[in-house]
Amino acid sequence: ITERKQIEILYKTIFDKTGIPMLILNEDLVISDMNAEFEQAFGYTRSEIIGQLQWPALIADDDRGRMIEYYALQKKNLSALLENNAFTYVLKNGETQVGAILITSIPGTGKSLISIENIADLLETRTKLKSTKEEMNQLLNQLPDYVIIHEGETIVYVNDEGARLMGKTPEEIIGTSVLSFAAPEYHDLLIQNIGFRYQGISIKPYLIEVAIPSGERRWLEVRSASLAGRLKDTTLAVLTDVTEQKKAETALKESELQYRTIIENMQDLVYRADISGNLIMISPAGVRLAGFSSADEMIGCNISHMFYSNPGERENLLELLQKDEKVTNFPTSLVDKHGNIHQVTVSSHFYRDIHGNIIGIEGILHDVTEIKKAEEAVLLANRKLNLLTKITRHDINNQLVALLGYLTILDETLKDSPEYELAKKAVSVAERINSIIQFTKQYEEIGVKSPIWQNIRKITCDASEQVHLGSVIIKNDISEDIEVFADPLLVKIIYNLIENAVRYGETITTIRFYEEEASNMVLICEDDGVGVIPEEKERIFERGYGRNTGLGLALCRDILTITDISIIETGEFGSGARFEISIPSTGWRKIPRD
Incomplete structure:
Protein backbone atom coordinates (compact mmCIF):
# COMPACT_ATOMS: atom_id res chain seq x y z
CA ILE A 1 0.00 0.00 0.00
CA THR A 2 1.38 3.42 -1.01
CA GLU A 3 1.85 6.20 1.53
CA ARG A 4 -0.90 8.20 -0.12
CA LYS A 5 -3.24 5.26 0.17
CA GLN A 6 -2.40 4.96 3.87
CA ILE A 7 -3.19 8.65 4.40
CA GLU A 8 -6.52 8.30 2.64
CA ILE A 9 -7.38 5.26 4.76
CA LEU A 10 -6.46 7.19 7.92
CA TYR A 11 -8.56 10.20 7.02
CA LYS A 12 -11.43 7.95 5.93
CA THR A 13 -11.35 6.22 9.30
CA ILE A 14 -11.44 9.59 11.11
CA PHE A 15 -14.11 10.78 8.69
CA ASP A 16 -16.44 7.84 9.40
CA LYS A 17 -15.80 7.21 13.07
CA THR A 18 -15.31 10.64 14.68
CA GLY A 19 -19.00 11.23 15.54
CA ILE A 20 -18.75 14.87 14.38
CA PRO A 21 -20.32 16.18 11.12
CA MET A 22 -17.53 16.26 8.48
CA LEU A 23 -17.07 17.25 4.85
CA ILE A 24 -14.33 16.72 2.29
CA LEU A 25 -13.88 19.62 -0.12
CA ASN A 26 -12.23 19.75 -3.51
CA GLU A 27 -9.94 22.67 -4.26
CA ASP A 28 -12.89 24.49 -5.84
CA LEU A 29 -14.78 24.16 -2.50
CA VAL A 30 -17.26 21.69 -3.98
CA ILE A 31 -18.25 19.03 -1.46
CA SER A 32 -16.83 15.66 -2.55
CA ASP A 33 -17.91 13.62 0.46
CA MET A 34 -19.79 13.80 3.75
CA ASN A 35 -20.14 11.45 6.67
CA ALA A 36 -23.31 10.07 8.19
CA GLU A 37 -23.23 12.55 11.07
CA PHE A 38 -23.29 15.45 8.61
CA GLU A 39 -26.19 13.90 6.72
CA GLN A 40 -28.12 13.49 9.97
CA ALA A 41 -27.28 16.96 11.32
CA PHE A 42 -27.95 19.00 8.18
CA GLY A 43 -30.84 16.96 6.72
CA TYR A 44 -29.33 16.58 3.24
CA THR A 45 -28.90 13.31 1.33
CA ARG A 46 -25.56 12.46 -0.23
CA SER A 47 -27.01 12.88 -3.74
CA GLU A 48 -28.14 16.43 -2.84
CA ILE A 49 -24.72 17.47 -1.61
CA ILE A 50 -21.84 15.53 -3.13
CA GLY A 51 -20.66 17.20 -6.32
CA GLN A 52 -23.64 19.54 -6.18
CA LEU A 53 -22.88 22.25 -3.64
CA GLN A 54 -19.95 24.37 -2.67
CA TRP A 55 -19.29 24.46 1.04
CA PRO A 56 -19.91 28.26 1.43
CA ALA A 57 -23.53 27.70 0.30
CA LEU A 58 -24.18 26.12 3.69
CA ILE A 59 -22.99 29.24 5.58
CA ALA A 60 -25.28 32.11 6.61
CA ASP A 61 -24.77 35.28 4.58
CA ASP A 62 -23.29 37.30 7.50
CA ASP A 63 -20.53 34.76 8.17
CA ARG A 64 -19.76 33.52 4.61
CA GLY A 65 -16.99 35.98 3.75
CA ARG A 66 -15.23 35.45 7.09
CA MET A 67 -15.31 31.66 6.70
CA ILE A 68 -13.92 31.80 3.11
CA GLU A 69 -11.07 33.96 4.46
CA TYR A 70 -10.52 31.46 7.27
CA TYR A 71 -10.42 28.59 4.71
CA ALA A 72 -7.81 30.42 2.60
CA LEU A 73 -5.61 31.02 5.66
CA GLN A 74 -5.81 27.36 6.59
CA LYS A 75 -4.74 26.28 3.11
CA LYS A 76 -1.67 28.50 3.31
CA ASN A 77 -0.62 27.80 6.91
CA LEU A 78 -1.99 25.06 9.12
CA SER A 79 -1.14 27.06 12.27
CA ALA A 80 -3.01 30.17 11.17
CA LEU A 81 -6.29 30.31 13.08
CA LEU A 82 -8.85 33.05 13.45
CA GLU A 83 -9.60 34.02 17.03
CA ASN A 84 -13.27 33.29 16.40
CA ASN A 85 -13.96 30.18 14.33
CA ALA A 86 -17.64 30.10 15.30
CA PHE A 87 -20.14 30.68 12.50
CA THR A 88 -23.83 30.30 11.70
CA TYR A 89 -24.76 27.58 9.23
CA VAL A 90 -28.06 26.81 7.50
CA LEU A 91 -29.83 23.42 7.58
CA LYS A 92 -31.84 22.03 4.71
CA ASN A 93 -35.09 23.03 6.45
CA GLY A 94 -33.89 26.62 6.68
CA GLU A 95 -33.09 26.60 10.38
CA THR A 96 -29.82 28.07 11.51
CA GLN A 97 -27.41 26.77 14.09
CA VAL A 98 -24.12 27.92 15.53
CA GLY A 99 -21.05 25.77 15.10
CA ALA A 100 -17.29 25.83 15.42
CA ILE A 101 -15.28 24.90 12.31
CA LEU A 102 -11.89 23.25 11.97
CA ILE A 103 -10.25 22.98 8.51
CA THR A 104 -7.40 20.53 7.79
CA SER A 105 -5.65 19.96 4.45
CA ILE A 106 -5.34 16.34 3.38
CA PRO A 107 -1.68 15.92 2.39
CA GLY A 108 -0.93 15.08 -1.24
CA THR A 109 -4.53 15.44 -2.39
CA GLY A 110 -5.33 19.14 -2.66
CA LYS A 111 -8.47 18.38 -0.69
CA SER A 112 -9.53 19.64 2.72
CA LEU A 113 -11.26 18.02 5.66
CA ILE A 114 -13.81 20.19 7.46
CA SER A 115 -15.31 19.31 10.85
CA ILE A 116 -18.32 21.23 12.17
CA GLU A 117 -19.28 21.04 15.86
CA ASN A 118 -22.62 22.37 17.16
CA ILE A 119 -21.72 24.77 19.96
CA ALA A 120 -25.17 26.19 20.72
CA ASP A 121 -25.19 24.59 24.18
CA LEU A 122 -21.65 25.84 24.79
CA LEU A 123 -22.60 29.39 23.82
CA GLU A 124 -25.70 29.23 25.98
CA THR A 125 -23.55 28.05 28.88
CA ARG A 126 -21.09 30.86 28.24
CA THR A 127 -23.95 33.38 28.13
CA LYS A 128 -25.38 32.06 31.37
CA LEU A 129 -21.92 32.08 32.93
CA LYS A 130 -21.39 35.67 31.87
CA SER A 131 -24.82 36.64 33.20
CA THR A 132 -24.12 34.83 36.46
CA LYS A 133 -20.78 36.58 36.77
CA GLU A 134 -22.41 39.97 36.20
CA GLU A 135 -25.13 39.17 38.74
CA MET A 136 -22.48 38.02 41.20
CA ASN A 137 -20.53 41.25 40.68
CA GLN A 138 -23.71 43.26 41.25
CA LEU A 139 -24.42 41.27 44.40
CA LEU A 140 -20.90 41.68 45.73
CA ASN A 141 -21.01 45.40 44.97
CA GLN A 142 -24.25 45.74 46.93
CA LEU A 143 -22.78 44.10 50.01
CA PRO A 144 -21.90 46.42 52.91
CA ASP A 145 -18.86 44.20 53.52
CA TYR A 146 -15.52 44.51 51.74
CA VAL A 147 -14.89 41.54 49.40
CA ILE A 148 -11.45 40.66 48.08
CA ILE A 149 -10.20 37.76 45.95
CA HIS A 150 -6.45 37.31 45.99
CA GLU A 151 -4.04 34.86 44.40
CA GLY A 152 -1.22 34.43 46.87
CA GLU A 153 -0.91 37.97 48.17
CA THR A 154 -2.00 39.65 44.92
CA ILE A 155 -5.50 41.09 44.70
CA VAL A 156 -7.39 39.99 41.56
CA TYR A 157 -10.83 41.30 42.56
CA VAL A 158 -12.24 43.90 44.96
CA ASN A 159 -15.86 45.03 45.24
CA ASP A 160 -16.93 48.66 45.21
CA GLU A 161 -17.16 48.89 49.02
CA GLY A 162 -13.63 47.53 49.41
CA ALA A 163 -12.34 50.11 46.94
CA ARG A 164 -14.27 52.90 48.66
CA LEU A 165 -12.73 51.96 52.00
CA MET A 166 -9.25 52.48 50.57
CA GLY A 167 -10.23 55.64 48.68
CA LYS A 168 -9.36 54.14 45.27
CA THR A 169 -11.03 52.58 42.25
CA PRO A 170 -11.15 48.78 41.87
CA GLU A 171 -8.76 49.09 38.89
CA GLU A 172 -6.19 50.88 41.07
CA ILE A 173 -6.35 48.14 43.70
CA ILE A 174 -6.32 45.04 41.48
CA GLY A 175 -2.74 43.82 41.17
CA THR A 176 -1.61 45.27 44.50
CA SER A 177 -0.79 43.32 47.64
CA VAL A 178 -3.54 42.21 50.00
CA LEU A 179 -1.32 43.54 52.79
CA SER A 180 -2.29 47.06 51.73
CA PHE A 181 -5.63 46.47 53.43
CA ALA A 182 -4.03 46.06 56.86
CA ALA A 183 -2.05 48.30 59.17
CA PRO A 184 1.67 47.32 59.20
CA GLU A 185 1.51 45.63 62.60
CA TYR A 186 -0.97 43.10 61.18
CA HIS A 187 1.08 42.08 58.10
CA ASP A 188 2.73 39.10 59.83
CA LEU A 189 -0.67 37.85 61.00
CA LEU A 190 -2.08 38.07 57.46
CA ILE A 191 0.88 36.28 55.91
CA GLN A 192 0.69 33.55 58.55
CA ASN A 193 -3.04 32.97 58.04
CA ILE A 194 -2.72 32.95 54.23
CA GLY A 195 -0.08 30.25 54.59
CA PHE A 196 -2.23 28.21 56.97
CA ARG A 197 -5.19 28.43 54.59
CA TYR A 198 -3.20 27.15 51.62
CA GLN A 199 -2.04 24.27 53.80
CA GLY A 200 -5.69 23.34 54.36
CA ILE A 201 -5.75 24.58 57.95
CA SER A 202 -9.09 26.15 58.93
CA ILE A 203 -8.80 29.77 60.08
CA LYS A 204 -11.38 31.24 62.44
CA PRO A 205 -12.52 34.84 61.88
CA TYR A 206 -9.95 37.29 63.23
CA LEU A 207 -9.58 41.05 63.60
CA ILE A 208 -7.21 43.48 61.91
CA GLU A 209 -6.99 47.25 61.75
CA VAL A 210 -6.79 49.25 58.55
CA ALA A 211 -5.63 52.85 58.18
CA ILE A 212 -7.94 54.57 55.69
CA PRO A 213 -6.98 57.71 53.70
CA SER A 214 -8.61 60.05 56.25
CA GLY A 215 -6.11 58.82 58.83
CA GLU A 216 -8.76 57.02 60.86
CA ARG A 217 -8.16 53.43 61.85
CA ARG A 218 -11.04 51.00 61.35
CA TRP A 219 -11.48 47.52 62.81
CA LEU A 220 -12.23 44.76 60.28
CA GLU A 221 -13.25 41.16 60.95
CA VAL A 222 -11.68 38.84 58.35
CA ARG A 223 -13.47 35.68 57.19
CA SER A 224 -11.91 33.78 54.32
CA ALA A 225 -12.06 30.56 52.32
CA SER A 226 -9.98 28.97 49.57
CA LEU A 227 -11.50 28.89 46.09
CA ALA A 228 -11.25 25.45 44.44
CA GLY A 229 -10.63 24.82 40.75
CA ARG A 230 -8.09 27.63 40.31
CA LEU A 231 -4.64 27.24 38.77
CA LYS A 232 -3.15 29.25 41.63
CA ASP A 233 -3.87 29.27 45.35
CA THR A 234 -6.80 31.67 45.55
CA THR A 235 -8.66 33.07 48.55
CA LEU A 236 -12.03 34.78 48.90
CA ALA A 237 -11.90 37.18 51.85
CA VAL A 238 -14.89 39.00 53.32
CA LEU A 239 -13.96 41.91 55.60
CA THR A 240 -16.70 43.26 57.87
CA ASP A 241 -16.34 46.69 59.46
CA VAL A 242 -16.82 46.15 63.21
CA THR A 243 -15.45 49.52 64.33
CA GLU A 244 -18.73 50.71 65.86
CA GLN A 245 -19.15 47.34 67.56
CA LYS A 246 -15.64 47.62 68.99
CA LYS A 247 -16.37 51.16 70.15
CA ALA A 248 -19.60 49.94 71.76
CA GLU A 249 -17.75 47.06 73.42
CA THR A 250 -15.08 49.44 74.69
CA ALA A 251 -17.72 51.87 75.95
CA LEU A 252 -19.56 48.98 77.60
CA LYS A 253 -16.38 47.78 79.32
CA GLU A 254 -15.65 51.32 80.50
CA SER A 255 -19.23 51.68 81.69
CA GLU A 256 -19.07 48.35 83.49
CA LEU A 257 -15.77 49.38 85.10
CA GLN A 258 -17.26 52.71 86.19
CA TYR A 259 -20.39 50.96 87.46
CA ARG A 260 -18.32 48.39 89.35
CA THR A 261 -16.08 51.12 90.78
CA ILE A 262 -19.11 53.11 91.93
CA ILE A 263 -20.81 50.06 93.44
CA GLU A 264 -17.64 48.85 95.16
CA ASN A 265 -16.92 52.27 96.67
CA MET A 266 -20.46 53.30 97.60
CA GLN A 267 -21.11 53.61 101.30
CA ASP A 268 -24.74 52.70 100.70
CA LEU A 269 -25.83 49.09 100.25
CA VAL A 270 -26.77 48.11 96.67
CA TYR A 271 -28.64 44.84 96.23
CA ARG A 272 -30.64 42.73 93.80
CA ALA A 273 -32.96 39.87 94.74
CA ASP A 274 -35.24 37.57 92.78
CA ILE A 275 -39.01 37.76 93.17
CA SER A 276 -38.88 35.25 96.06
CA GLY A 277 -36.42 37.41 97.99
CA ASN A 278 -33.30 35.34 97.33
CA LEU A 279 -30.24 37.56 97.12
CA ILE A 280 -28.43 37.45 93.76
CA MET A 281 -26.19 40.55 94.07
CA ILE A 282 -24.85 42.57 96.99
CA SER A 283 -22.33 45.43 97.10
CA PRO A 284 -19.25 45.38 99.39
CA ALA A 285 -20.94 47.91 101.69
CA GLY A 286 -23.81 45.46 102.09
CA VAL A 287 -21.41 42.66 102.97
CA ARG A 288 -19.84 44.83 105.66
CA LEU A 289 -23.20 45.96 107.01
CA ALA A 290 -24.45 42.38 107.26
CA GLY A 291 -21.27 41.28 109.07
CA PHE A 292 -20.13 38.74 106.45
CA SER A 293 -16.66 38.22 104.98
CA SER A 294 -17.65 38.04 101.30
CA ALA A 295 -20.60 38.39 98.98
CA ASP A 296 -20.42 34.66 98.16
CA GLU A 297 -21.56 33.86 101.72
CA MET A 298 -24.70 35.93 101.19
CA ILE A 299 -25.72 35.07 97.62
CA GLY A 300 -28.76 32.80 97.66
CA CYS A 301 -29.84 33.80 101.17
CA ASN A 302 -33.45 34.91 101.57
CA ILE A 303 -33.34 38.52 102.72
CA SER A 304 -36.83 38.58 104.27
CA HIS A 305 -36.01 35.68 106.61
CA MET A 306 -32.37 36.41 107.29
CA PHE A 307 -31.85 40.18 107.30
CA TYR A 308 -35.11 41.91 108.24
CA SER A 309 -35.46 42.29 112.01
CA ASN A 310 -39.21 42.34 111.39
CA PRO A 311 -40.19 40.29 108.29
CA GLY A 312 -43.55 42.05 108.30
CA GLU A 313 -41.80 45.27 107.27
CA ARG A 314 -40.68 43.57 104.04
CA GLU A 315 -44.28 42.60 103.39
CA ASN A 316 -45.24 46.27 103.79
CA LEU A 317 -42.46 47.19 101.37
CA LEU A 318 -43.73 44.67 98.81
CA GLU A 319 -47.28 46.04 99.12
CA LEU A 320 -46.00 49.54 98.30
CA LEU A 321 -43.98 48.17 95.39
CA GLN A 322 -47.04 46.36 94.02
CA LYS A 323 -48.94 49.64 94.18
CA ASP A 324 -46.40 52.08 92.70
CA GLU A 325 -43.61 49.76 91.40
CA LYS A 326 -41.10 51.82 93.36
CA VAL A 327 -40.47 52.92 96.92
CA THR A 328 -38.36 55.84 98.14
CA ASN A 329 -36.82 56.19 101.64
CA PHE A 330 -38.91 53.42 103.19
CA PRO A 331 -37.76 53.19 106.86
CA THR A 332 -37.03 49.72 108.22
CA SER A 333 -34.52 47.85 110.39
CA LEU A 334 -32.10 45.04 109.51
CA VAL A 335 -30.29 42.57 111.70
CA ASP A 336 -26.69 41.60 110.88
CA LYS A 337 -24.95 38.26 111.29
CA HIS A 338 -24.06 39.09 114.89
CA GLY A 339 -27.55 40.20 115.92
CA ASN A 340 -26.93 43.94 115.79
CA ILE A 341 -29.85 46.11 114.62
CA HIS A 342 -29.28 48.66 111.85
CA GLN A 343 -31.78 51.39 110.97
CA VAL A 344 -31.96 51.92 107.18
CA THR A 345 -34.05 53.62 104.53
CA VAL A 346 -34.90 51.57 101.43
CA SER A 347 -35.30 52.93 97.88
CA SER A 348 -36.21 50.05 95.56
CA HIS A 349 -38.05 49.14 92.38
CA PHE A 350 -38.99 46.08 90.36
CA TYR A 351 -36.71 45.01 87.55
CA ARG A 352 -37.95 43.10 84.51
CA ASP A 353 -36.82 40.68 81.81
CA ILE A 354 -36.72 41.56 78.09
CA HIS A 355 -40.42 40.65 77.83
CA GLY A 356 -41.44 43.09 80.57
CA ASN A 357 -42.12 40.44 83.22
CA ILE A 358 -41.18 41.32 86.82
CA ILE A 359 -38.34 39.02 87.89
CA GLY A 360 -37.05 40.68 91.04
CA ILE A 361 -36.32 43.73 93.15
CA GLU A 362 -33.23 45.92 93.21
CA GLY A 363 -32.38 49.05 95.12
CA ILE A 364 -30.26 50.96 97.60
CA LEU A 365 -30.30 50.84 101.39
CA HIS A 366 -28.94 53.81 103.32
CA ASP A 367 -27.70 53.12 106.85
CA VAL A 368 -29.19 55.79 109.11
CA THR A 369 -28.38 54.07 112.41
CA GLU A 370 -26.01 56.82 113.61
CA ILE A 371 -28.36 59.54 112.35
CA LYS A 372 -31.23 57.94 114.27
CA ARG A 432 -42.46 93.54 128.61
CA ILE A 433 -40.73 90.84 130.64
CA ASN A 434 -44.00 88.89 130.59
CA SER A 435 -44.17 89.27 126.79
CA ILE A 436 -40.63 87.90 126.46
CA ILE A 437 -41.50 84.94 128.64
CA GLN A 438 -44.53 84.17 126.44
CA PHE A 439 -42.27 84.44 123.36
CA THR A 440 -39.95 81.74 124.72
CA LYS A 441 -42.98 79.47 125.17
CA GLN A 442 -43.87 79.83 121.50
CA TYR A 443 -40.28 79.63 120.24
CA GLU A 444 -39.52 76.36 122.01
CA GLU A 445 -42.08 74.61 119.78
CA ILE A 446 -40.14 75.48 116.60
CA GLY A 447 -38.33 72.49 115.04
CA VAL A 448 -39.40 70.11 117.78
CA LYS A 449 -41.34 68.00 115.28
CA SER A 450 -39.99 66.86 111.91
CA PRO A 451 -41.27 68.58 108.75
CA ILE A 452 -44.15 66.80 106.99
CA TRP A 453 -46.04 67.01 103.70
CA GLN A 454 -49.15 69.19 104.15
CA ASN A 455 -52.01 70.09 101.86
CA ILE A 456 -51.66 73.87 101.67
CA ARG A 457 -55.28 74.51 100.65
CA LYS A 458 -56.60 72.52 103.62
CA ILE A 459 -54.39 74.17 106.25
CA THR A 460 -55.36 77.59 104.83
CA CYS A 461 -59.01 76.66 105.37
CA ASP A 462 -58.22 75.41 108.89
CA ALA A 463 -56.32 78.60 109.78
CA SER A 464 -59.03 80.95 108.46
CA GLU A 465 -61.65 79.19 110.61
CA GLN A 466 -59.66 80.10 113.75
CA VAL A 467 -59.54 83.88 113.06
CA HIS A 468 -62.38 86.26 113.90
CA LEU A 469 -62.85 87.71 110.40
CA GLY A 470 -65.78 90.03 110.97
CA SER A 471 -66.85 91.18 107.48
CA VAL A 472 -63.56 90.20 105.82
CA ILE A 473 -63.88 87.53 103.10
CA ILE A 474 -61.28 84.80 102.54
CA LYS A 475 -60.78 83.64 98.93
CA ASN A 476 -58.87 80.34 98.90
CA ASP A 477 -57.86 79.81 95.26
CA ILE A 478 -55.01 77.39 96.01
CA SER A 479 -55.13 74.20 93.93
CA GLU A 480 -56.45 71.20 95.81
CA ASP A 481 -53.60 68.87 94.80
CA ILE A 482 -50.60 70.86 96.11
CA GLU A 483 -48.64 69.65 99.12
CA VAL A 484 -45.80 71.51 100.84
CA PHE A 485 -42.98 70.00 102.92
CA ALA A 486 -42.76 72.23 105.99
CA ASP A 487 -42.76 72.39 109.79
CA PRO A 488 -46.12 71.39 111.36
CA LEU A 489 -46.39 75.02 112.60
CA LEU A 490 -47.15 76.09 109.00
CA VAL A 491 -50.82 76.39 109.91
CA LYS A 492 -49.92 79.00 112.58
CA ILE A 493 -48.00 81.00 109.96
CA ILE A 494 -51.08 81.13 107.71
CA TYR A 495 -53.17 82.04 110.79
CA ASN A 496 -50.74 84.86 111.61
CA LEU A 497 -50.90 86.31 108.06
CA ILE A 498 -54.71 86.33 108.17
CA GLU A 499 -54.86 87.72 111.71
CA ASN A 500 -52.37 90.52 110.89
CA ALA A 501 -54.29 91.45 107.75
CA VAL A 502 -57.59 91.68 109.64
CA ARG A 503 -55.96 93.58 112.53
CA TYR A 504 -53.94 96.13 110.54
CA GLY A 505 -55.68 96.28 107.13
CA GLU A 506 -58.03 99.09 108.24
CA THR A 507 -59.95 99.29 104.91
CA ILE A 508 -59.59 95.58 104.19
CA THR A 509 -62.52 93.62 102.74
CA THR A 510 -60.88 90.56 101.09
CA ILE A 511 -57.87 88.30 101.67
CA ARG A 512 -56.91 86.02 98.79
CA PHE A 513 -54.61 82.97 98.73
CA TYR A 514 -53.34 81.46 95.44
CA GLU A 515 -50.18 79.97 93.92
CA GLU A 516 -47.93 80.76 90.97
CA GLU A 517 -45.97 77.81 89.58
CA ALA A 518 -42.44 77.84 88.21
CA SER A 519 -39.38 75.79 89.19
CA ASN A 520 -40.09 77.19 92.65
CA MET A 521 -43.71 77.53 93.65
CA VAL A 522 -44.79 80.88 95.11
CA LEU A 523 -47.70 80.90 97.56
CA ILE A 524 -49.27 84.37 97.65
CA CYS A 525 -51.36 85.99 100.38
CA GLU A 526 -52.69 89.41 99.36
CA ASP A 527 -55.37 91.76 100.64
CA ASP A 528 -57.00 95.04 99.65
CA GLY A 529 -56.20 96.89 102.89
CA VAL A 530 -53.85 99.84 103.43
CA GLY A 531 -50.70 97.77 102.92
CA VAL A 532 -47.18 98.20 104.37
CA ILE A 533 -45.17 101.41 104.00
CA PRO A 534 -41.93 100.85 102.01
CA GLU A 535 -39.50 101.53 104.88
CA GLU A 536 -41.17 98.85 107.02
CA LYS A 537 -41.28 96.01 104.45
CA GLU A 538 -38.21 94.37 105.96
CA ARG A 539 -38.56 95.67 109.55
CA ILE A 540 -41.83 93.75 110.00
CA PHE A 541 -39.74 90.55 110.01
CA GLU A 542 -37.53 91.74 112.86
CA ARG A 543 -37.98 90.20 116.30
CA GLY A 544 -39.93 92.42 118.66
CA TYR A 545 -41.50 94.51 115.90
CA GLY A 546 -45.22 95.14 116.21
CA ARG A 547 -47.85 96.23 118.63
CA ASN A 548 -49.08 92.87 119.82
CA THR A 549 -47.74 89.71 121.35
CA GLY A 550 -48.28 86.35 119.60
CA LEU A 551 -46.52 84.55 116.76
CA GLY A 552 -44.78 87.46 114.98
CA LEU A 553 -43.49 87.55 111.42
CA ALA A 554 -39.93 87.03 112.71
CA LEU A 555 -40.95 83.65 114.08
CA CYS A 556 -42.86 82.90 110.87
CA ARG A 557 -39.71 83.47 108.84
CA ASP A 558 -37.64 81.29 111.21
CA ILE A 559 -40.13 78.43 110.94
CA LEU A 560 -40.19 78.58 107.14
CA THR A 561 -36.38 78.70 106.94
CA ILE A 562 -36.19 75.22 108.48
CA THR A 563 -37.23 73.75 105.09
CA ASP A 564 -35.59 76.45 102.88
CA ILE A 565 -38.82 78.40 102.38
CA SER A 566 -38.58 82.20 102.21
CA ILE A 567 -41.12 84.97 102.77
CA ILE A 568 -41.12 88.64 101.65
CA GLU A 569 -43.65 91.47 101.45
CA THR A 570 -44.07 92.97 97.93
CA GLY A 571 -47.37 94.86 98.13
CA GLU A 572 -47.93 98.51 97.16
CA PHE A 573 -48.74 100.83 100.03
CA GLY A 574 -52.29 102.11 99.67
CA SER A 575 -53.36 99.08 97.57
CA GLY A 576 -52.89 96.29 100.07
CA ALA A 577 -50.30 93.92 101.54
CA ARG A 578 -48.86 91.04 99.47
CA PHE A 579 -46.78 88.27 101.05
CA GLU A 580 -44.87 85.92 98.74
CA ILE A 581 -43.84 82.56 100.21
CA SER A 582 -41.28 80.95 97.88
CA ILE A 583 -41.07 77.14 98.11
CA PRO A 584 -38.12 75.29 96.44
CA SER A 585 -38.80 72.63 93.78
CA THR A 586 -37.97 69.86 96.24
CA GLY A 587 -40.38 71.27 98.82
CA TRP A 588 -43.67 70.97 96.94
CA ARG A 589 -45.52 68.38 94.89
CA LYS A 590 -48.86 67.64 93.27
CA ILE A 591 -50.88 64.73 94.60
CA PRO A 592 -54.05 63.97 92.56
CA ARG A 593 -57.10 63.82 94.78
CA ASP A 594 -59.82 61.21 94.33
Missing part, protein backbone atom coordinates in the same frame (compact mmCIF):
# COMPACT_ATOMS: atom_id res chain seq x y z
CA LYS A 373 -29.08 57.77 117.39
CA ALA A 374 -28.14 61.43 116.95
CA GLU A 375 -31.79 62.40 116.39
CA GLU A 376 -32.85 60.52 119.49
CA ALA A 377 -30.06 62.21 121.48
CA VAL A 378 -31.14 65.63 120.22
CA LEU A 379 -34.81 64.89 120.99
CA LEU A 380 -33.87 63.76 124.46
CA ALA A 381 -31.78 66.90 125.01
CA ASN A 382 -34.65 69.05 123.67
CA ARG A 383 -37.11 67.36 125.99
CA LYS A 384 -34.81 68.00 128.95
CA LEU A 385 -34.22 71.58 127.84
CA ASN A 386 -37.94 72.17 127.32
CA LEU A 387 -38.65 70.71 130.74
CA LEU A 388 -36.05 73.05 132.27
CA THR A 389 -37.46 76.10 130.47
CA LYS A 390 -41.02 75.20 131.47
CA ILE A 391 -40.02 74.88 135.12
CA THR A 392 -37.97 78.07 134.94
CA ARG A 393 -40.74 79.93 133.09
CA HIS A 394 -43.32 78.71 135.61
CA ASP A 395 -41.21 79.96 138.53
CA ILE A 396 -40.51 83.30 136.82
CA ASN A 397 -44.19 83.70 135.97
CA ASN A 398 -45.14 83.13 139.60
CA GLN A 399 -42.71 85.82 140.74
CA LEU A 400 -43.74 88.09 137.88
CA VAL A 401 -47.41 87.83 138.77
CA ALA A 402 -46.58 88.83 142.32
CA LEU A 403 -44.35 91.67 141.08
CA LEU A 404 -47.09 92.98 138.76
CA GLY A 405 -49.56 92.84 141.67
CA TYR A 406 -47.31 94.91 143.89
CA LEU A 407 -46.51 97.33 141.07
CA THR A 408 -50.22 97.78 140.32
CA ILE A 409 -50.88 98.63 143.97
CA LEU A 410 -47.90 100.97 143.99
CA ASP A 411 -49.14 102.57 140.77
CA GLU A 412 -52.52 103.32 142.41
CA THR A 413 -50.87 104.56 145.58
CA LEU A 414 -48.49 106.97 143.80
CA LYS A 415 -51.07 108.27 141.34
CA ASP A 416 -50.80 111.90 142.41
CA SER A 417 -47.17 111.85 143.53
CA PRO A 418 -44.01 112.74 141.58
CA GLU A 419 -42.99 109.07 141.63
CA TYR A 420 -46.09 108.06 139.59
CA GLU A 421 -44.24 108.07 136.25
CA LEU A 422 -41.53 105.83 137.66
CA ALA A 423 -44.20 103.40 138.85
CA LYS A 424 -45.79 103.37 135.38
CA LYS A 425 -42.42 102.61 133.79
CA ALA A 426 -41.86 99.77 136.23
CA VAL A 427 -45.25 98.27 135.27
CA SER A 428 -44.39 98.62 131.56
CA VAL A 429 -41.05 96.86 132.09
CA ALA A 430 -42.77 94.04 133.97
CA GLU A 431 -45.30 93.63 131.15
